[in-house]
Amino acid sequence: MIRIAIFGFGAVGKGVAKILMDRERMNRLIGNYSVVAVADSKGSIVSSSVNLKEALKIKEKNGRLPDGMNVIEIIEEVDFDVALELTPTNIDTGEPGLTHIKKCLKKGANVITSNKGPLVVAYKELSKLAERSGVKLLFEATVGGAMPVIKLIKRDIAGNRIRSIKGILNGTCNYILSRMEKERLSYRMILAEAKELGIVEANESYDVEGIDSAAKLVILANSLMDMDVSLKDVEIEGITEITPEAFEIALEKGYTIRLISEVSEDVLRVSPRLIPLNNPLCVHGTLNAILIKADLAGEIFVIGRGAGSLETASAVISDLAELYSC
Amino acid sequence: MIRIAIFGFGAVGKGVAKILMDRERMNRLIGNYSVVAVADSKGSIVSSSVNLKEALKIKEKNGRLPDGMNVIEIIEEVDFDVALELTPTNIDTGEPGLTHIKKCLKKGANVITSNKGPLVVAYKELSKLAERSGVKLLFEATVGGAMPVIKLIKRDIAGNRIRSIKGILNGTCNYILSRMEKERLSYRMILAEAKELGIVEANESYDVEGIDSAAKLVILANSLMDMDVSLKDVEIEGITEITPEAFEIALEKGYTIRLISEVSEDVLRVSPRLIPLNNPLCVHGTLNAILIKADLAGEIFVIGRGAGSLETASAVISDLAELYSC
Numbered sequence: 056m057i058r059i060a061i062f063g064f065g066a067v068g069k070g071v072a073k074i075l076m077d078r079e080r081m082n083r084l085i086g087n088y089s090v091v092a093v094a095d096s097k098g099s100i101v102s103s104s105v106n107l108k109e110a111l112k113i114k115e116k117n118g119r120l121p122d123g124m125n126v127i128e129i130i131e132e133v134d135f136d137v138a139l140e141l142t143p144t145n146i147d148t149g150e151p152g153l154t155h156i157k158k159c160l161k162k163g164a165n166v167i168t169s170n171k172g173p174l175v176v177a178y179k180e181l182s183k184l185a186e187r188s189g190v191k192l193l194f195e196a197t198v199g200g201a202m203p204v205i206k207l208i209k210r211d212i213a214g215n216r217i218r219s220i221k222g223i224l225n226g227t228c229n230y231i232l233s234r235m236e237k238e239r240l241s242y243r244m245i246l247a248e249a250k251e252l253g254i255v256e257a258n259e260s261y262d263v264e265g266i267d268s269a270a271k272l273v274i275l276a277n278s279l280m281d282m283d284v285s286l287k288d289v290e291i292e293g294i295t296e297i298t299p300e301a302f303e304i305a306l307e308k309g310y311t312i313r314l315i316s317e318v319s320e321d322v323l324r325v326s327p328r329l330i331p332l333n334n335p336l337c338v339h340g341t342l343n344a345i346l347i348k349a350d351l352a353g354e355i356f357v358i359g360r361g362a363g364s365l366e367t368a369s370a371v372i373s374d375l376a377e378l379y380s381c
Numbered sequence: 382m383i384r385i386a387i388f389g390f391g392a393v394g395k396g397v398a399k400i401l402m403d404r405e406r407m408n409r410l411i412g413n414y415s416v417v418a419v420a421d422s423k424g425s426i427v428s429s430s431v432n433l434k435e436a437l438k439i440k441e442k443n444g445r446l447p448d449g450m451n452v453i454e455i456i457e458e459v460d461f462d463v464a465l466e467l468t469p470t471n472i473d474t475g476e477p478g479l480t481h482i483k484k485c486l487k488k489g490a491n492v493i494t495s496n497k498g499p500l501v502v503a504y505k506e507l508s509k510l511a512e513r514s515g516v517k518l519l520f521e522a523t524v525g526g527a528m529p530v531i532k533l534i535k536r537d538i539a540g541n542r543i544r545s546i547k548g549i550l551n552g553t554c555n556y557i558l559s560r561m562e563k564e565r566l567s568y569r570m571i572l573a574e575a576k577e578l579g580i581v582e583a584n585e586s587y588d589v590e591g592i593d594s595a596a597k598l599v600i601l602a603n604s605l606m607d608m609d610v611s612l613k614d615v616e617i618e619g620i621t622e623i624t625p626e627a628f629e630i631a632l633e634k635g636y637t638i639r640l641i642s643e644v645s646e647d648v649l650r651v652s653p654r655l656i657p658l659n660n661p662l663c664v665h666g667t668l669n670a671i672l673i674k675a676d677l678a679g680e681i682f683v684i685g686r687g688a689g690s691l692e693t694a695s696a697v698i699s700d701l702a703e704l705y706s707c
Contacts, residue, residue, distance in 0.1 A: 074540065074677065080540060080542070081540070084539060084540050195537075201538070201675075201677070201678035201679060201681070202681065203529075203533055203537035203538060203681065206536055206537045207529055207533060207537055210532055210536055210537070210699065210702070210703065210706075211521070211529035211532045211533055211536070211537065211699055212527070212529060212695060212699055213410060213698070213699045213702030213703070213706060214400065214406060214407070214410050214695065214698040214699060214701070214702055215695060216406070332659075333658075333659070335661050335664075335684060338661075349527075349695075351400065351527070351691050351692065351694065351695035351698070352527035352685065352686065352692055352695040352696075353527060353685070353686045353689070353692055354684075354685070354686070355527070355528065355529065355683070355684070355685045356683065356684040356685070357681070357682065357683050357684075358661060358680075358681070358682040358683075359678065359679070359680070359681045359682070360678065360679045360680070363679075365677050366677065366678055366679055368677065369538060369540065369541060369675075369677035369678040370678075372539070372540040372677070373536065373537055373538055373539045373540060375540070376536070376539030376540055377536065377539070380536075380539060
């Protein structure tokens, strides 16, 4: 019986809960399991078998879980095999996820996270800690949502040396740029549209200044290319200065503009780049896309949904399968 | 110490041997290993540690390995942990790979294969046999070469129900069609060009009649979508009847023509289809491409190199990592 603790009950946490309620699917994937705790920033439900349907109903109705143990108390007092750390990203401190993950790894629990913050701030420390504790830290959901990246590089093309990874890692920026391309309207107008659609982070600069993309690039560099870099090592330029005129000129020459994140031996950069219109990286809407250059496999190109509740939850579930697949 | 036997020493086998000679790469990936046998259809080298450089040199010089035990004798008399079954595909009988794989699984050795034949002829039987023997049968290299497909669906998006898989699974047909698109020359002329490049199978109908694509589709359907279908269940139409005029008409309307393999609950078909020029499936040259529809992750799209010695060997190596990754 796999005992699962869920920390964070926002879009991703709720998506994960919905999938975990599908017993037929999940039993086939990982065998028997039980959710023993669900916590958000306000409260929690702890039980030998949390009723997820009930938890989702309470969250829906009250906007929060009932008073109860906080995450730290749960980690200290409740037995579980794996924590799903799905709290919001803080790219400066990594908190509260960083403390949660450290405490879980130290007590010998596996951790699956969708939270970029802890990995951006302390990837090497956390991966060493996991190794010393004989547990795993998995994080497919931190980059590309449902688009396979981490496991694709670590497993599907295992043995390859990765020469470079280049792609579109922020769906919001891609939405804005592909709308600007189509409508030839100003950045400000399209940003307002994106906000109305609810696809811009509360702190919009995370998206449009390229910080979210840079955070993901740091995770890829450190976990897949044996680097040891941090956010300050990334050359970052966002999309706020791009004008309809820039698109006009680009399109005339058969190009468009996309926010491209790139890591190779010589490059660690997030910046708007000219992309040929017939290049597969020229994806539209909120899609993510990635081009991997590997020494044996050659070029591999992937497109997928970079965000969304069930989509990101899907990546979390694939990490659960990685740990417990039967 | 992992003991590896290599059966088949053509393009894929030689590619695998070259990668296995890179001790630094491979030790990091799977720890200690030794190749204990290499065999082709004419001869073999059996040793507690086969000198692969020497084996490649002999093969290069004589076009074959020296007289020695045949594969059946090696399976019966030599101890190994995993067989790399890389003999040529026979889609009708599955032989000689089918017998090799059965014997290896029965004796309790894992099998990694690039040979479509045995899987097309007897997937269910072989997977049951592997399960009963407590060993694994892995086959990433059978579909898409270096393009991740099998592990991508089984692992990277584990937990998803696959609604459909649709794509370009034969690089030779794609080369011919993308050249016809560009040059507006006849099928026959471009086929001759492809033959000169050495990218057409000896039995050209495997490629151009869609049989190779159909074989791969059967493998995907049975292994990833819980089906139990065989080659005769696939509606197959090849590319031999496509004319420059058909391209003319398609291109005028913003479409091109590609040989598309598709499997879903209702469809099991290989046929030339109209594809919008701006669709990512419209890849060029010998590339392969695949569009996966999954219930949680949504649409995932992948492009990669569908063939090539090192590329296909890369997929074999990723299966070795799946078994023995350290």
